[in-house]
Amino acid sequence: MQKEFQPLVDNAMACVKEYFSKRFLAAYLHGSLNYGDAIPNISDMDCYIVIKDDLNDDDKAWISDTENSLQNKYPIINGIHLSTHSAEEVKKDAYTRFMLKYNSSLYNGVDVVELFNTEEFGVINPDKLAAKSRLKFAKQCFSDALDGKQPACTGELPKNTYYTARKFARYFVIIEGAYWLMSINKFNSFKKEQVLMDLRENCSGFNDVLNLVEKVLLNPVEAGISHEEFLVKISPFMLMIFESISNI
Numbered sequence: 001m002q003k004e005f006q007p008l009v010d011n012a013m014a015c016v017k018e019y020f021s022k023r024f025l026a027a028y029l030h031g032s033l034n035y036g037d038a039i040p041n042i043s044d045m046d047c048y049i050v051i052k053d054d055l056n057d058d059d060k061a062w063i064s065d066t067e068n069s070l071q072n073k074y075p076i077i078n079g080i081h082l083s084t085h086s087a088e089e090v091k092k093d094a095y096t097r098f099m100l101k102y103n104s105s106l107y108n109g110v111d112v113v114e115l116f117n118t119e120e121f122g123v124i125n126p127d128k129l130a131a132k133s134r135l136k137f138a139k140q141c142f143s144d145a146l147d148g149k150q151p152a153c154t155g156e157l158p159k160n161t162y163y164t165a166r167k168f169a170r171y172f173v174i175i176e177g178a179y180w181l182m183s184i185n186k187f188n189s190f191k192k193e194q195v196l197m198d199l200r201e202n203c204s205g206f207n208d209v210l211n212l213v214e215k216v217l218l219n220p221v222e223a224g225i226s227h228e229e230f231l232v233k234i235s236p237f238m239l240m241i242f243e244s245i246s247n248i
Contacts, residue, residue: 001029002038008077011070011073012047015066016047024051026050027107027108027109028049029047030105034104037192044081046083047083054086059084087116094121097116102189103190128183128245128248132248137152138176140152145172153171162223167227174196178190184244203237206237212230
């Protein structure tokens, strides 16, 4: 995590632990803050909180108030999401545990993924079955983006077209590329550097696309490509991985 965001995350975690007290189990950080490439005043904060019991109305009101209060105190971030769930929800949702394990970092508390990733509660592994199970959702998200609609996978899109291109680079090429790597048993990580390296090694004919993605992720303003143009550029790659996964 970049040092400029550390005070925000530390304060948010302290608030969560103080409020939930003995009910608190764990806090996981994911998204750009987790990977150390958040953009000041553009990126949001995504945190997955696990507590022992169900949320009540007072809890929901406190979460909303705290998100707003932290946002006002730390304008460096563009949206704070303290997504809070019960341990029972985590037990029942193997896909959530999969994402917490492979695409998040435990920031505080106990690792509930290790507690509940058992045959009793279900386990999802980074393999072709995981890739196949996500395919319909991924294709719909990409189709919506092409149609100018808000994709369900990205959260709120930035107003700046270059930063929207960056978000599409992460959510489509990096994340869906990682699922394609799962489908061919070559997955190592959701980290963008690792995914790009693995895609270059295992996916011939798309170096121009991957080079463009790398530029957009590094500096979207300098790359200077609108999100509409970016989607057109990556479409052949996306269609290839979708077809490949559907045929496994």
